[in-house]
Amino acid sequence: MPKRILQGTVVSDKNEKTVVVRVERRFAHPILQKTVRRSKKYKAHDEKNQFKVGDLVSIQECAPISKDKTWTVISAQA
Template identity: 90%
Template sequence: MPKRILQGVVVSDKNEKTVVVRVERRFAHPLLQKTVRRSKKYKAHDENNQCKVGDVVSIQECAPISKDKCWTVINVQA
């Protein structure tokens, strides 16, 4: 089964080797047919501490690294 890849914005880089990424999804409301935005935060592993707040990054699902962290950063787009 392929690993999921999501794209989002880094909202926190205060932790060592960890960044918090906000991933936004957009969908049509089932009844009103209006576009709705929902976001969720994921903790992702950043081995070299290269991500900064505001960077657009791609994250990939992986085996659990800690209690909350099961994603890794695979691409940084500044």
């Protein structure tokens, strides 16, 4: 089964080898048919501490690294 890949923005890089990434999804409201935006934060592993706040990154599912961290940063977007 392929691992999920999400795109988001780094909102925190204060932890060692960890970044917090906010991923936004858009969908149509089931009744109102208005576009609704929802966001969720994911902790992702950043081995080299190379990503900073504001960077657009892709994250991929991985085996659990810690209690909260089950994602890895795979690349930065242009």
